[in-house]
Amino acid sequence: MIVDPDDEARLFHDLRNSSAFCTEGDAGRAGSCTVRDDFSSIGRALARPDPDAARSITDIFCGRCTGQSELRLIESKKGSEASVRSAGYAASQGIDGYPAKDRGGPAAWGAGEWKCSDLGRSSNLEGHIMKAGIIPSAVAASAFASLGLGLVAPAAAQDSDLAKKMSNPVAALISVPIQYDYNGRIGEKEGAQITVNIEPVIPISIGRDLNLVSRTILPVKWQNDVAGNSGRQAGLGDTVQSFFISPKAPTSGGLIWGAGPAFLLPTGTDHLLGDKKWGIGPTAVALKQSGPWTYGMLANHLWSFAGAGQRDGVSATFAEPFLSYTTGDAWTLGINTETSYDWKSSSWSVPVNVQLSKLTAIGGQPVSLQTGVRYWAASAPGGPDGLGFRATITLLFPRK
Structure with a gap:
């Protein structure tokens, strides 16, 4: 499934704006981050058939960590709930992508609010999406490439934000x-x-x-x-x-x-x-x-x-x-x-x-x-x- 340009801009918009919803964790305490996705952009990206793409977008939002991180739809206009494991946790547990029961795609998930929780490190997504090194820039670029997205948001979307x-x-x-x-x-x-x-x-x-x-x-x-x-x-x-x-x-x-x-x-x-x-x-x-x-x-x-x-x-x-x-x-x-x-x-x-x-x-x-x-x-x-x-x-x- 290809994310169309309109959804791409919305996805960047929501992820970039997530800095306003973040609380930062430190060495002894986890952080959390929520982002509203009123246009199902994240759901559309996660609904791609390629499990690596789903894990990649999760890592970009939540960050690579060794704890049991997940990206979870905590509020949906359609009342359903979905969960996506981070690549770090999925790799350690042998989980391929996200649970099969949650693969309803955007039709099932709808728009709503996503929450990244149980982070083992800071979830500061301020400025450009990967600023402050949540994951290495090369990994970020590769992850977004797997979704058909560019790393830097369009200038028009930045101005709109x-x-x-x-x-x-x-x-x-x-x-x-x-x-x-x-x-x-x-x-x-x-x-x-x-x-x-x-x-x-x-x-x-x-x-x-x-x-x-x-x-x-x-x-x-x-x-x-x-x-x-x-x-x-x-x-x-x-x-x-x-x-x-x-x-x-x-x-x-x-x-x-x-x-x-x-x-x-x-x-x-x-x-x-x-x-x-x-x-x-x-x-x-x-x-x-x-x-x-x-x-x-x-x-x-x-x-x-x-x-x-x-x-x-x-x-x-x-x-x-x-x-x-x-x-x-x-x-x-x-x-x-x-x-x-x-x-x-x-x-x-x-x-x-x-x-x-x-x-x-x-x-x-x-x-x-x-x-x-x-x-x-x-x-x-x-x-x-x-x-x-x-x-x-x-x-x-x-x-x-």
Whole structure:
């Protein structure tokens, strides 16, 4: 059975992305690794009649080891389970390929989640599939050749993977979005506001299983007559600083999540640019990524606890449900709302954003270029109305 080019790209995609699901073992402890295969790519490869090909793909995913390693389908859309022994174990036990009872092929296995367990050595599959020497590169090349696959993934598939990571707010990816927003028809004088949000995202590993993800939103604003005849203001707005504790691996059901504290910092340089209040509250994000789709929600709530006594207190809820689709050539179409509810004034603000982005490189630096439109479905009294515009450039710093 020949794996077609589309499945080849998907197979590389899933295996390469498995670095996000891995926990590393050490000399005295085994590691484990799971990877979602929503397109049955691994099942198709393992279903080849050649037992050596089945063992080869298992070794590439799990690594050669002397323990009882196996690659096991632990969750399938069709509810079945399959198991493939590693070559190291199979050779020592005289097992030829995988058990006959499990040779149902992709029709029986379907799409699902594969788990490599009981590893005797590290299962770090970061970057290129064989980086860090899980098995010798010559062995890897030979193994993939037996499947009719090349060792290095197509550049387009790599770009698509990186573009999809950008749809995950707690991905293990350093990024610096610089987001330009224009909103008009503000207040009785129909003023206008331009905001440039600088939004660095920095993940930090805090152990085998967890990341601490720092997300900062620092707004730089230019506005005119946003509060009647208020004239022009320019400067910084208030900063929102969030921290998410996020597991490195999704749950068994594929859920990616993170939670932690959020802080409101009174960095506004004018009384019309900020609330002059310190605030704190919880924040959380939950999402799933299935094939090209990403969907989920990010939310927070902030209460003020200190600041200028003459200003109203802050009690605001923010919710951002999002949905995006990433193509194989790294285009992403997304829709979201950045809904907020002010509990002090009992008012809603509901902007709906539709955005298109493309991952590319400028002088060797990976960047994402995005543009989109915004419609204010609801707005607080004196807030924006009608259509707005957004453009974003995001600098990306993937791990080498």
